[in-house]
Amino acid sequence: AQRVTQPEKLLSVFKGAPVELKCNYSYSGSPELFWYVQYSRQRLQLLLRHISRESIKGFTADLNKGETSFHLKKPFAQEEDSAMYYCGVLQGAQKLVFGQGTRLTINP
């Protein structure tokens, strides 16, 4: 079964510094990967989907099949980026399975 691993449970960076949240996946075919974000007291919401190749709120994520990674990056962190971030993979074309999540804290 497809799985995603987020090795960092907590990540803390200073405002203006670059951010990288790591996500590695295990899948033998062409995975469909997502990043979701949950801000304090808000519902879980889609941030990025690798198929769309968009940049949302300054975040980007590139699928690296050689390294089986889908790391989330932002060149300059902002305080409002503090949130819980979940990497997810579509399993069986229907079920979304999540990694353990990374709590990102941006220090002023």
Added chain:
Amino acid sequence: SAVISQKPSRDICQRGTSLTIQCQVDSQVTMMFWYRQQPGQSLTLIATANQGSEATYESGFVIDKFPISRPNLTFSTLTVSNMSPEDSSIYLCSVGGYGNYGYTFGSGTRLTVV
């Protein structure tokens, strides 16, 4: 993207009782998903609910404990039966996989069992 209304938003229940959580979607969807988020943990898929058929449960989850109804294409319920303190979690419903909208989640039901 779809808009999901989930209720109740929170509840405190006595052990041994059952709670039914409702999920209403503003558009017709084929599949609805129920997740559990235990304290400090990630989201774990409980089951997939299709209209007109039995729900499909993930490993570790059984119908007797988490019965699901899916009477139509816009509504589903999840019941947490015979609750114990270990069932204290946030329960979320989700729909999605359409176009570029990804999966949409309800606001969750925070359940505390005492």
